[in-house]
Amino acid sequence: MEITYRGDRLELKGKALNHMDRFVLSFVRLLEGYVDYVVVGGYVAVLFGRSRGTEDVDVIIRRLEHDEFLILHDRLRRGGYYFLNPGGPDGLYRMLAEGLRVRVALEGTVIPNVELKFASSELDEYSLRHRVAVVLDDEHVYVPPIELQIAYKLYLGGDKDVEDAVYLWELFKENLDARLLRRFMDVLGVRGEPYGIG
Amino acid sequence: MELDRERRLRERLEFVRFYARWVKSVPNEVWSKQQAVLIESFLDSARNFALGPDEYLRMVSFRERRVAEAEARLKGVRLPEESANECSRSSGSQGGSCGAGQAA
Structure with missing residues (x-):
């Protein structure tokens, strides 16, 4: 793997894009220039080569005002997407404002889909503030700092989550900020040692 | 049962x-290129289920609840203040423990 990781930019050149990558890149292109976003969850490990299937992509955006969300809703609809959750834009906004997620897919499909949510915790805000641009030749997508992603996966604790955390650790361990990783693990009350992390 | 799960996870982690x-x-x-083949085949078989949005939302509701509960607990989590000399990715720092380099 050829990766260049400097500050808030991670270059991953020459990746043969798969269907999931193309789906994510098309979606985030509609967010670009309108609202800051960060892609989190299992797709981050998949982006870096993890060999597992995933059908949904978690995306965090800052909390929008109602009228801002209506514009985003319109932008996505015009872009060929629809919301799987029932209810019009007002109902969808209420769900998001209550901290729930809504799912978005391309018209006529259900899989793959995006689980969209507003930032709802300090960790979400941190992910947005310190997001890392993963540059794939002439495209890019923003992800959280890898240290936070590893700690969060350990926090979720499912088998697949732990596997994702171990995968990211193995891939990036020479490049990570050990103090930052420790700090996130402490804050989330998780330990990496049982899995050889940290 | 639990030991079985732990053993399976250990084996999976070795493979990972x-x-x-x-x-x-x-x-x-x-x-x-190899990953793309796997992802396409996973998505193809997932599409064969031909679920409508309502059925799909019902199917994933358990997983969504689990994540929502985990996230609700995070709302109380406070990050310590970021100190001025803390290594932060967005500072564009290079080298040292902040890590700038090649994973190859």
Whole structure:
């Protein structure tokens, strides 16, 4: 793997894009220039080569005002997407404002889909503030700092989550900020040692 | 039962480490082409279920609840203040423990 990781930019050149990558890149292109976003969850490990299937992509955006969300809703609809959750834009906004997620897919499909949510915790805000641009030749997508992603996966604790955390650790361990990783693990009350992390 | 799960997870983690080492050892074109085949085949079989949005939302509701509960607990989590000399990715720092370099 050829990766260049400097500050808030991670270059991953020459990746043969798969269907999931193309789906994510098309979606985030509609967010670009309108609202800051960060892609989190299992797709981050998949982006870096993890060999597992995933059908949904978690995306965090800052909390929008109602009228801002209506514009985003319109932008996505015009872009060929629809919301799987029932209810019009007002109902969808209420769900998001209550901290729930809504799912978005391309018209006529259900899989793959995006689980969209507003930032709802300090960790979400941190992910947005310190997001890392993963540059794939002439495209890019923003992800959280890898240290936070590893700690969060350990926090979720499912088998697949732990596997994702171990995968990211193995891939990036020479490049990570050990103090930052420790700090996130402490804050989330998780330990990496049982899995050889940290 | 629990021991079985732990043993299976240990075995899976061994494979994940082995696979990560392989990904690091080959050019991006190589691992990503193989990964693309797997992802396409996963998505193809997932699409064969032909679920409507309502059925799909019912199917994933359990997983969504689990994540929502985990996230609700995070709302009380406070990050310590970021100190001025803390290594932050967005500071564009290079080298040292902040890590700038090649994973190859």
